[in-house]
Amino acid sequence: MIRLKESILVERSLNYVFEYTSDFSHIQAWDPGVVSSVRVDQKKIGVGSQYDLVLKFGPFRPKMKYEIIEYDPFSRVVLKGVGESFTAMDTIVFTKTAIGTQIDYQADIRFHRFGNLIEKLLFPVMKKTGEKAMAGLEQKLAGTRRLPNKAMWFKSGSGLPDYLADHLIIPGMILFSRFGYALGKRFWSEPKGVLYGKKIVLTGGTSGIGKAAAFKLAEKKAFLTIIARNRVKAEQVRQEIVEKTGNPHIDFLIADLSLMDEIREVSKALKAFKKNIDILINNAGALFNERKNTPEGLEQTFATDLLGVFLLTQYLKDALAASESPRIINVSSGGMYTQKIEVNDLENSQGQYNGAKAYARAKRGVVSLTQIWAEQFKTHGIRVNAMHPGWVDTPGIERSLPGFHERVKRILRTPEQGADTIVWLATSKRAGQYTGLFWLDRRPHETVIFPGTCESAQERQILWEKLNAFVSKG
Template identity: 40%
Template sequence: MSLYRNAIWFLNGIHQYTRKGYEAAFKDFEPQDLDVSVVGRSFMITGANSGIGRATAMAIAKKGGTVHMVCRNKDKAEEARVDITSESGNTEVYIHIVDMSETRKVWEFAEAFKKQYPALNVLINNAGCMVHKRELNTEGLEKNFATNTMGVYILTESLIPLLQKSRDPRVITVSSGGMLVQKLRVDDLQSEKGDFDAVMVYAQNKRQQVVLTQQWAKAYPLIHFSAMHPGWADTPAVSTSMPQFHQMMGERLRSAEQGADTVVWLALSRAAARTCGGQFFQDRTPVPAHLPLAWTHSSAEEIQSFMTQLETLARAIGHNLM
């Protein structure tokens, strides 16, 4: 079954996830969807100093939004902020230094942010990682899971009260089409069983994000939740974590701006706000979260187990999120 999933996914990817796939989809975009000003609206973007996060921050700054860049590296963040403010002419761009793999620090940051700022209109969970050997963070969580799933869970859950008080609140999570090859493994969330394959661990984390998005949309209907696949984009993260894939695809990869397009559309457009919450998007269009006949759906009991495990893990490291 995994061979079938991988084959179907890769064939779909060659047609849809590449630069040509974006160019084909672009023909059906409505240009006026992004003909908006978002002056006075605030946006938090994790992993905002490079790749898709940086392209998203730039696009939002150009539309007048207040941008909160959540980054791990202070020097790279400051360099990106200078470029964004210079090119956009928007000085409402702020840096917050947070390592998304350190879950306690993520929670502390979110709690401090709520006290300092009266509103947050849009949260964009973009930061991610692909660590190729099994490593643990200071709380004993596997690092990919800590960054891609628990960091997203804790930041989002902590900021939901602030989002609920804000006008037209939205949460967008940058997932991956790679999640289509994975079924949610509720008995092994941190990839402790079997061989450690970083690409599959990453895909599992991205499946976890999509399930989270679906559950949040049901639990908090006043907030518009969505997940998206940016396609195969030429970003520093891809070249570092998947060098062979990066080299093989070469010029077929999308630009970071093309990868960020759907994030920006989901964050800014009125059209996105009119879509049903909890969906998985690709090139501004909701697409199925499962491949045909791939048997990746989860039961209600499995999903409840997943959500309970996340809450338990959060509480175990001292986070009272509820």
């Protein structure tokens, strides 16, 4: 058996520290050894609460189930974990101090089969992982999401590659590819669902990922409305979907989603003839290599990829709230990991314009909006999630990033693979339990990896106010 012990002291109240730490759905935010954690049950946290975890152990991603077996509010929590080749017993004790709360964490890990023969070799690795986890918890409870700067990476002796590997970017280069899709698919066991009669609005459904999602949604008998810019193309895609799926409930509306006036008009039309909307999928987006303004005077990347998403969602909120179990799915990009939303330069006017950077900033903004909406829309019963499709071979990628496309085209995903999580978020009963998360291959992932890419609470508020100010001008 390997026994690990760590203690930390944080300047936070006992109640807050206990409630945050004892909910293991947060663990991937502070433990680098955990890829994701999803709570299985929906009852009040206590004895019997269960969590499904995916761990990071070298190149492997073993699964583990945790269950709370002892729960003494504001004092002590004991969790039992069961994996394929090992078990764990985690005991967490909370003590109020003069300046905050002390956390004493003990993990007893037992390996089965041949694992017990190499426990001595595993102990240093496990100890280091435990130290990183407690340091991550201490940082989270300190009330900041700031990550170490580059000087600290190398001062600590870990180096940039190790830092990135710890935060899933190096493995992510594989996870974003078709190989990552194949790996993730091994863990899917949920039965296929249907969407008969569900009123779904999908933007950008005439090519690439959006078109692939449209076909899958139609196969599941959804009543689908596609918002597209090109009428001829939209009609062709509609006919193709109807012929191949046998679903006659496919229609489309025409709007340029970079133009706020057209978004207002299409929103009015949707509310007039649909009355209520079950699912809104904000998929439309574009990467522009040159900076240009729309006819309304807005920078086109900002207008198309962020402001348009904001306005359409705000306009359709009431129609969504009128449904029984409404959902919003925002399609982002793995590129958003590299950028922070610049609230003082939303239209990318400062410095030399870079299309990929502008696109990533907008997609980061979409993820920020997802988290804001998740909180705001709770009272309306609307679940709001974001996802990214991985690296997908689409005409847009080939046109906008030809160099990238040429280098990695052999490992790019198909549009159908990229669209899978969109369809799953629309269909799955389990997905309907969560809100405010960022998904890849049906698993929630971190939203912040690189230092300096996370906006503060104040910046998030400024973003919200500025987006409202932009649309109120119209």
